[in-house]
Amino acid sequence: MTLTKTKSLTLGALAIGLAAAAWFIPDAEQPKQSAPPTVAAAQTAETTSAQSAPKPAPSVAPENSDLDQVRNQLLEKYGAQLAHPKSQIRMLEELMRYLAQIDPEHWRENMLALLQAWFPNQHEALTQRMTSLLAYQTFMERERYALRAMTPDERxxxxxxxxxxxxxxxxxIIWQAELQNRALAQSLQSINSDSGTPVRKAQAYHAAIEQAFGEQANRLLESRxxxxxxxxxxxxxxxxxxHQQSAPERYDTLRAIRSELGMKETALNRWSELDRTRDERWSQGDRYQAKRxxxxxxxxxxxxxxxxxxxxxxEMFxxxxxxxxxxEEAAGYYRFDGERVYGQN
Structure with missing residues (x-):
């Protein structure tokens, strides 16, 4: 979602302007266009805020339609799940990027004020979440070189x-997807090293998906x-x-694997036809390579x-x-020299 741009604001202006539901507009000044906030930007803003409180500024009471639109967009996207930690993080990140683009100097103060104005019943929890998020971003920025030197497990x-x-x-909860993907990757490693036919391994893989993703497994299989x-x-x-199987055996194995992972009959037929077409192309490619x-x-x-x-x-193609x-060959690419991956090319 791309939030609609609004005019720049400061904390002092917002604090006064909230009573009139308005933004502060600096005289003869256009909104600044800057890059979305980065970890470094968040760290700088946090340090600046800690050093000195922003000074109040005069208030003007313009129309608040832009401000209402931003709020409505956020509520439409996150409102139903705002009690969920992951949804809170996503909303805060999006609002942080937006405010930093509108007013890089005061985005942190503006955000704190908006959280209180827009979410009066949740602003304490959201403010604490924001504080934790900024601390995490600062940590990742500060330790980036140390992290690169670590092994994957250490990191x-x-x-x-x-x-x-x-x-x-x-x-x-916030990083649930990361945990689920790691669990599935570990299961794949185990499945790869186990004995058994590809079809039995596909059955084990399906079970691993269900174990890692639980109630989300069917939706995951449908979408991915x-x-x-x-x-x-x-x-x-x-x-x-x-690679060791004959073509008919391989066609049966590929069809069974796809079926085990939930593919419907119509799709299975299309893929079976594509498998045969690919074999014909590679056979033709082998003949071309020999002739070449x-x-x-x-x-x-x-x-x-x-x-x-x-x-x-x-003559051949x-x-x-x-x-x-x-x-392709003029550019140094020889398509039939590549590795054959059955079921993919």
Missing amino acids: RDFIWSKRRELFGDEAE RQELTDRFLTLSSVQQTL EAIMAKYEEGPERQETLEQAAE GEDMAEVIRS
């Missing part, structure tokens, strides 16, 4: 220690089925078996070799596809 433990320090048990299927098909143990290598060995570099290569490509292949 994860270090970050999670800080998250739990700042957010308590709710850290696992192809991504999840591709992750499974790229497992080295699965590809090893597919023979031409490269027979002719010296020059116009005659190039003309013979182009003629071979046209047709004029249009031959032109594509010619352009």
